Amino acid sequence: MAKTIFEKHSSGRKGYTLWENDVPLTAADCLPPKYRRKRELKLPEVSELDVMRHFLELSHMNHCIEKGFYPLGSCTMKYNPKLHETLVRNCGLVNIHPLQPEKTVQGALEIMHELQIMLAEISGMYNVSLQPVAGAQGEFTGLKIIQKYHEQKGNTQKDTIIMPDSAHGTNPASASLVGYKTIQIKSNAKGMIDLEELKKVVDDSVAGFMITNPNTLGIFETQYEQIAKIIHDVDGLVYLDGANLNALLGIIKPGQCGFDILHFNLHKTFSTPHGGGGPGSGPVGVVEKLSPYLPYPIAARCPDNECYVLDNSHLETSVGKVHTFYGNFLVYARAYIYIKMLGAKGLKRVAENAIINANYLLVKLKDYYEVPYPGFCMHEFVASGRKQKDEHGVKTFDIAKRLLDKGFHAPTVYFPLIVSEALMVEPTETESMETLDDFIIAMIEIAKECEEDPEKVQQAPTNTPVKRVDDVRAVRQLDVKFDW
Numbered sequence: 206m207a208k209t210i211f212e213k214h215s216s217g218r219k220g221y222t223l224w225e226n227d228v229p230l231t232a233a234d235c236l237p238p239k240y241r242r243k244r245e246l247k248l249p250e251v252s253e254l255d256v257m258r259h260f261l262e263l264s265h266m267n268h269c270i271e272k273g274f275y276p277l278g279s280c281t282m283k284y285n286p287k288l289h290e291t292l293v294r295n296c297g298l299v300n301i302h303p304l305q306p307e308k309t310v311q312g313a314l315e316i317m318h319e320l321q322i323m324l325a326e327i328s329g330m331y332n333v334s335l336q337p338v339a340g341a342q343g344e345f346t347g348l349k350i351i352q353k354y355h356e357q358k359g360n361t362q363k364d365t366i367i368m369p370d371s372a373h374g375t376n377p378a379s380a381s382l383v384g385y386k387t388i389q390i391k392s393n394a395k396g397m398i399d400l401e402e403l404k405k406v407v408d409d410s411v412a413g414f415m416i417t418n419p420n421t422l423g424i425f426e427t428q429y430e431q432i433a434k435i436i437h438d439v440d441g442l443v444y445l446d447g448a449n450l451n452a453l454l455g456i457i458k459p460g461q462c463g464f465d466i467l468h469f470n471l472h473k474t475f476s477t478p479h480g481g482g483g484p485g486s487g488p489v490g491v492v493e494k495l496s497p498y499l500p501y502p503i504a505a506r507c508p509d510n511e512c513y514v515l516d517n518s519h520l521e522t523s524v525g526k527v528h529t530f531y532g533n534f535l536v537y538a539r540a541y542i543y544i545k546m547l548g549a550k551g552l553k554r555v556a557e558n559a560i561i562n563a564n565y566l567l568v569k570l571k572d573y574y575e576v577p578y579p580g581f582c583m584h585e586f587v588a589s590g591r592k593q594k595d596e597h598g599v600k601t602f603d604i605a606k607r608l609l610d611k612g613f614h615a616p617t618v619y620f621p622l623i624v625s626e627a628l629m630v631e632p633t634e635t636e637s638m639e640t641l642d643d644f645i646i647a648m649i650e651i652a653k654e655c656e657e658d659p660e661k662v663q664q665a666p667t668n669t670p671v672k673r674v675d676d677v678r679a680v681r682q683l684d685v686k687f688d689w
């Protein structure tokens with residue numbers, strides 16, 4: 206492994222330094238003495254060039270979309286154009302403060318208002334609140350809205366949310382957090398919701414149904430209208446987990462298909478660099494009858510149409526705030542730019558190309574890895590390493606690590622839970638055919654290695670900066686400091 210910056214220390218080396226500051230008050234002077242460092246900080250002494258090389262090298266140690274293909278299923282790791290990053294660093298966007306008077310942030314409010322309208326148009330929903338800061342928080346908000354709807358109607362018996370067994374783990378977690386019981390129903394042999402199973406569990410206690418479409422197997426749930434009818438017949442609401450919206454853009458509008466609420470993952474579908482924990486954004490869209498329950502404030506036009514305001518007028522009926530102020534503004538700005546740059550036609554091509562890329566990989570890999578639910582997929586598909594495990598003792602985990610040796614980020618593994626040794630592949634629309642072909646070659650090479658030299662795969666990764674880590678030890682004896 207590369208040397209740390211401390212090991213590169215050599216007394217007397219330094220980079221360019223400015224002369225002593227002769228301005229009396231610095232930030233350090235403002236710090237009360239009791240908070241000040243008692244001893245000189247022991248920093249490594251290194252040249253400017255050493256520092257440059259050190260940080261450049263560090264930046265190469267992690268995988269990122271700019272370094273290589275990143276087919277992490279369900280996460281939509283598309284390339285996020287750098288143009289957006291340049292635009293959102295505009296000081297008019299970066300240097301504003303949530304407590305500024307509305308009349309001084311009209312441009313920001315206009316961006317929010319227009320984004321709400323564009324998301325409503327894309328989803329076919331009546332109204333949108335941008336406030337939630339993650340998909341999971343969007344789920345929480347949507348479920349709070351479901352709860353509020355039943356409260357207002359006096360539906361006191363409603364205490365259950367149903368979802369399929371392919372649901373993302375955040376779905377049952379969000380439902381529990383809101384105080385609902387959850388029922389998971391088994392998917393059928395096609396990997397879709399089983400209507401008979403659904404009918405068996407639906408009764409008056411059902412508050413709502415959570416569906417992901419396309420589902421986490423990358424399969425489009427074609428029976429959404431029947432499902433919505435079954436749920437609506439007991440006055441339940443249908444929640445769409447919109448994490449997979451990338452496959453639907455410009456093709457269908459969930460609001461016109463019987464879904465009552467959905468969340469968007471702006472950081473996935475609408476291009477904000479993600480991974481590593483944020484910031485994200487999970488706006489929630491609803492049909493008209495649920496609009497009064499949305500979190501406040503919502504960016505709105507003034508009555509005279511001449512300006513924009515933060516509208517709190519539904520405060521009495523709202524589920525309340527789910528975040529301070531109005532959420533993660535710069536993520537909205539990126540989504541706004543992304544949608545404006547692509548336009549309606551461009552967004553549709555995003556979905557089409559994401560679907561074509563996934564199907565290309567599926568067709569090319571299905572002779573080498575099991576695909577439990579074959580047939581066309583949407584923007585992603587789930588393969589399985591079961592054959593490699595049963596026949597050669599190589600686990601999916603090993604295959605994932607071996608891909609790192611070949612310069613690719615692994616697909617999502619061991620999810621969804623209903624596929625054993627799952628490998629969930631989502632190429633996204635931003636990859637060229639050449640990149641997909643390179644990935645296919647790597648996957649086929651690994652399948653061959655599993656047969657001919659399984660140990661090589663089991664010991665991977667061997668040419669990454671960090672070799673295979675001991676996950677169990679890392680959890681039990683976490684040690685992230687460097688003693689110098």
Ligand SMILES: *Cc1c(COP(=O)(O)O)cnc(C)c1O
Pocket residue numbers: 279280339340341342373375417421446448449470485487
């Ligand atoms: C990513 C994802 C979520 C959660 O979204 P976050 O923004 O990570 O909180 C929920 N459901 C599915 C299917 C997802 O892929």
